[in-house]
Amino acid sequence: MLSTSTLLLSAGALLGILGLLWLLARGARFAGLAQGGPGKRIAIQESAVLDTRRRLILVRVDGREVLLLTGGTQDSVVGWLP
Numbered sequence: 001m002l003s004t005s006t007l008l009l010s011a012g013a014l015l016g017i018l019g020l021l022w023l024l025a026r027g028a029r030f031a032g033l034a035q036g037g038p039g040k041r042i043a044i045q046e047s048a049v050l051d052t053r054r055r056l057i058l059v060r061v062d063g064r065e066v067l068l069l070t071g072g073t074q075d076s077v078v079g080w081l082p
Contacts (some may be wrong), residue, residue, distance in 0.1 A: 045058040045065065054071035056078070067078040 041062055043060050045060050047058070048056045050056060050071075054069065057068045057070060058081075059066050059068060065081040067081060069076050069078050
């Protein structure tokens with residue numbers, strides 16, 4: 001049977017390791033290393049709710065912007081913006 005001090009020591013070590021991993025992940029994200037490459041290729045610029053089911057979404061893809069209509073019976077591309 002494990003003693004209380006052994007359990008507390010094990011839990012403290014586990015929390016310490018998890019804390020170090022969390023700090024490393026935050027540092028990598030802050031330094032830009034966890035973004036998957038030199039730059040993002042796709043990003044949501046804006047989103048507007050039209051009603052309870054439909055939404056307009058402005059998406060930037062490789063420097064171009066596209067307007068999407070989601071919800072309702074089907075999703076559709078409204079058009080590419082200049």
